[in-house]
Amino acid sequence: MWRSLLLRGTTCLVQVATPRLLHQRPSPPLCARLLTRRPLHRPPCGLEPRGEGYFLAHGGTRAFKKDAKSSVEAPVSPTTITDIKQYLRTKEIPFHDGYSCLHTPSIFVEPSARRDSFSLFVDKTTGQFLCKDTLVEGSWEDLQDCLEVMQKEEQDFLSPRVLLGYPESVEEQEDREWELREVQRIWSSSVPFSDLPEDEAQLIKTMFQITKISNATLKRFGVRLFKPTKSLVFPWFGGPDSSLKGVKLLSAQSTGTDKVIYNEATVPKCNSYYNLFGLPLVGRMDAEVVLTGHELDTLAVSQAAGLPSVALPRGFSCLPPILLPYLEQFKRVTLWLGDDIRSWEASKIYSRKLGLRRCSLVRPGESRPRPVEALDRGKNFGHIIKSSIPAAHKSIVSFKQLREDVYGELVNTEQVAGVKWGRFQELNRILKGHRKGELTVFTGPTGSGKTTFISEVALDLCMQGVNTLWGSFEINNVRLAKIMLTQFAMQRLEENLEQYDFWADKFEELALYFMTFHGQQNIKTVLDTMQHAVYLYDINHVIIDNLQFMMGQENLSVDKFAVQDHIIGAFRKFATNSSCHVTLVIHPRKEEDDRELQTASIFGSAKASQEADNVLILQEKKLVTCPGRRSLQVTKNRFDGDVGIFPLDFHKSSLTFAAPIKGRHKLRKLAGKPEDDEEEAGEKEVKEVKKEKAAKATKTPRSVKKATPQTPQFPCVISFG
Ligand SMILES: Nc1ncnc2c1ncn2[C@@H]1O[C@H](COP(=O)(O)OP(=O)(O)OP(=O)(O)O)[C@@H](O)[C@H]1O
Numbered sequence: 001m002w003r004s005l006l007l008r009g010t011t012c013l014v015q016v017a018t019p020r021l022l023h024q025r026p027s028p029p030l031c032a033r034l035l036t037r038r039p040l041h042r043p044p045c046g047l048e049p050r051g052e053g054y055f056l057a058h059g060g061t062r063a064f065k066k067d068a069k070s071s072v073e074a075p076v077s078p079t080t081i082t083d084i085k086q087y088l089r090t091k092e093i094p095f096h097d098g099y100s101c102l103h104t105p106s107i108f109v110e111p112s113a114r115r116d117s118f119s120l121f122v123d124k125t126t127g128q129f130l131c132k133d134t135l136v137e138g139s140w141e142d143l144q145d146c147l148e149v150m151q152k153e154e155q156d157f158l159s160p161r162v163l164l165g166y167p168e169s170v171e172e173q174e175d176r177e178w179e180l181r182e183v184q185r186i187w188s189s190s191v192p193f194s195d196l197p198e199d200e201a202q203l204i205k206t207m208f209q210i211t212k213i214s215n216a217t218l219k220r221f222g223v224r225l226f227k228p229t230k231s232l233v234f235p236w237f238g239g240p241d242s243s244l245k246g247v248k249l250l251s252a253q254s255t256g257t258d259k260v261i262y263n264e265a266t267v268p269k270c271n272s273y274y275n276l277f278g279l280p281l282v283g284r285m286d287a288e289v290v291l292t293g294h295e296l297d298t299l300a301v302s303q304a305a306g307l308p309s310v311a312l313p314r315g316f317s318c319l320p321p322i323l324l325p326y327l328e329q330f331k332r333v334t335l336w337l338g339d340d341i342r343s344w345e346a347s348k349i350y351s352r353k354l355g356l357r358r359c360s361l362v363r364p365g366e367s368r369p370r371p372v373e374a375l376d377r378g379k380n381f382g383h384i385i386k387s388s389i390p391a392a393h394k395s396i397v398s399f400k401q402l403r404e405d406v407y408g409e410l411v412n413t414e415q416v417a418g419v420k421w422g423r424f425q426e427l428n429r430i431l432k433g434h435r436k437g438e439l440t441v442f443t444g445p446t447g448s449g450k451t452t453f454i455s456e457v458a459l460d461l462c463m464q465g466v467n468t469l470w471g472s473f474e475i476n477n478v479r480l481a482k483i484m485l486t487q488f489a490m491q492r493l494e495e496n497l498e499q500y501d502f503w504a505d506k507f508e509e510l511a512l513y514f515m516t517f518h519g520q521q522n523i524k525t526v527l528d529t530m531q532h533a534v535y536l537y538d539i540n541h542v543i544i545d546n547l548q549f550m551m552g553q554e555n556l557s558v559d560k561f562a563v564q565d566h567i568i569g570a571f572r573k574f575a576t577n578s579s580c581h582v583t584l585v586i587h588p589r590k591e592e593d594d595r596e597l598q599t600a601s602i603f604g605s606a607k608a609s610q611e612a613d614n615v616l617i618l619q620e621k622k623l624v625t626c627p628g629r630r631s632l633q634v635t636k637n638r639f640d641g642d643v644g645i646f647p648l649d650f651h652k653s654s655l656t657f658a659a660p661i662k663g664r665h666k667l668r669k670l671a672g673k674p675e676d677d678e679e680e681a682g683e684k685e686v687k688e689v690k691k692e693k694a695a696k697a698t699k700t701p702r703s704v705k706k707a708t709p710q711t712p713q714f715p716c717v718i719s720f721g
Pocket residue numbers: 444445446447448449450451452453474630649650655
């Protein structure tokens with residue numbers, strides 16, 4: 001098969017003979033989402049893969065496939081590090097074995113002009129490559145193609161200008177130009193701190209609780225003030241020419257108490273904002289860095305510890321692999337991402353990406369707050385960084401090594417219980433929260449609303465910063481996204497099309513991804529894709545709707561329930577190993593008209609029910625007084641044993657669920673260990689009846705405002721000018 005690479009500028013096609021591709025297509029690029037200002041008539045796009053685009057850059061400007069939401073496909077030919085090394089050796093390409101990447105000489109720079117002889121980085125996990133000198137990037141297959149061309153044409157380098165995967169549409173070009181203008185406009189109308197009158201500078205510093213950060217530090221990092229919104233402006237300088245690529249604006253809002261809420265906005269939008277703030281100040285020979293979760297923390301570390309420090313672009317919510325090459329030079333990386341359990345968990349996960357042996361982690365605690373607070377409280381930074389814990393852990397540990405972890409769990413019980421739902425207080429009450437690494441099994445009668453309900457449950461978490469991946473095998477991604485968008489906007493957008501762009505723009509900022517599978521799938525392919533997405537997008541929650549779509553490919557000559565057990569076991573293992581929550585939708589094994597479903601209605605064997613941490617059942621009958629009304633029953637909760645059931649009202653126009661109005665229904669909480677209740681959950685005498693507190697939730701109308709993501713990871717929109 002011949003593969004085409006479009007030659008930019010000359011518009012001619014180069015055809016590259018790649019025998020390897022006779023049997024397989026290269027994996028499509030994993031695309032970033034681009035800021036869009038879409039005219040209303042345009043339909044929602046990009047939920048399904050639309051042909052193949054390549055992820056190659058041109059002249060320092062990234063080319064992105066324009067997708068409204070990211071779709072994730074299975075890596076067609078999962079590349080192993082052994083394959084990559086083998087290939088490079090056969091092509092006689094020298095390489096260094098780095099922490100997360102292999103380093104090779106860039107084939108996009110003339111040999112005589114190479115500043116750094118090893119400036120092309122190949123990700124050891126995915127094979128994605130990036131040339132730091134030219135910013136050309138692409139898949140492993142793209143790189144192989146380039147090498148084949150070079151060899152065939154006996155060249156010793158390729159011009160980066162020849163490579164661009166797909167032509168930019170007029171609209172894309174307009175968007176990019178608009179962004180550039182916007183970045184320039186904000187930057188040029190912002191004022192350096194040193195140009196502000198002293199009292200004004202102090203006032204702003206007080207607002208942001210950074211009174212201890214000196215003007216000199218702010219100046220070194222180029223932080224400015226954007227007066228119209230009283231926002232701090234953090235610049236993104238990048239590329240070989242260190243040009244201005246974007247800006248992040250941080251605004252502070254007082255809550256009346258001594259707490260301050262920060263709102264962030266970036267241009268370009270957060271999903272294509274790849275700034276490691278502080279990077280331009282890192283010297284070529286620096287071997288140590290402190291990685292923080294916020295620009296202000298990086299300022300604090302730099303000032304107080306005198307160490308190089310860089311901040312992740314989206315807080316601790318993700319570490320995009322495309323940034324890994326920039327961290328390769330460091331022999332020691334200290335991760336000091338925040339002061340809570342979520343940032344601590346994230347630092348453990350990111351140290352795997354960065355290479356465990358060079359990473360050490362600052363454990364959050366009373367004496368180790370986040371850096372900007374540590375500066376405020378006069379903490380000893382040298383001591384905190386020195387006492388960070390090596391990420392590489394031994395297989396066997398003593399209680400001495402665990403005691404801090406145990407203490408951390410005891411003092412942070414609320415955080416340990418997981419992320420709280422914003423819309424489902426009853427779930428918070430029973431399950432306490434949504435925790436990493438757990439497996440939830442969810443079932444309900446056919447057509448009862450399982451997909452609709454779990455969609456809102458997952459959306460709610462996603463809005464709290466839980467990076468989410470959907471595997472919807474039954475309904476296609478466009479329909480699923482439509483359901484989610486309706487739930488997000490809490491209204492029928494069909495009747496309010498003029499609001500479509502407003503909600504779609506906000507929805508697009510959620511860290512929400514979709515697998516592009518439809519129909520029967522092989523479990524291994526699905527697990528490979530999930531693994532891939534966890535690495536690329538730091539996914540915390542995967543929803544598989546539903547398990548039956550993995551059964552068809554397995555050998556059903558063996559016992560069907562044994563197959564189901566095997567699949568559930570595989571998801572269980574994935575959840576544990578990847579620290580990722582998996583929610584598995586399963587059709588019930590049997591449905592009888594006059595009985596509610598039970599845990600036993602789902603599983604083939606007791607072994608399988610042990611694998612799940614949580615079992616949730618959407619009940620449709622009998623347990624409630626009104627026929628047709630649904631209830632959500634939790635029949636297993638490994639975290640603390642609480643189980644229970646609560647009624648749900650369905651709002652057809654917004655496709656959302658809510659607790660019914662006070663007094664009409666009662667929340668029933670079943671006492672005892674969940675295992676005891678499994679058989680009798682719906683029939684047993686309810687031992688503990690609680691007055692429904694849901695009134696609180698219903699008193700506050702679920703307004704449009706509530707649907708707006710407010711977390712620091714997903715910035716609110718600030719309008720400029
Ligand atoms: N509580 C409810 N009351 C009435 N209709 C509902 C309710 N929940 C969902 N629906 C509607 O029922 C239809 C089926 O919903 P959904 O696809 O979520 O069910 P499901 O249980 O996932 O179906 P399946 O068993 O086929 O997987 C949809 O049109 C949805 O809007």
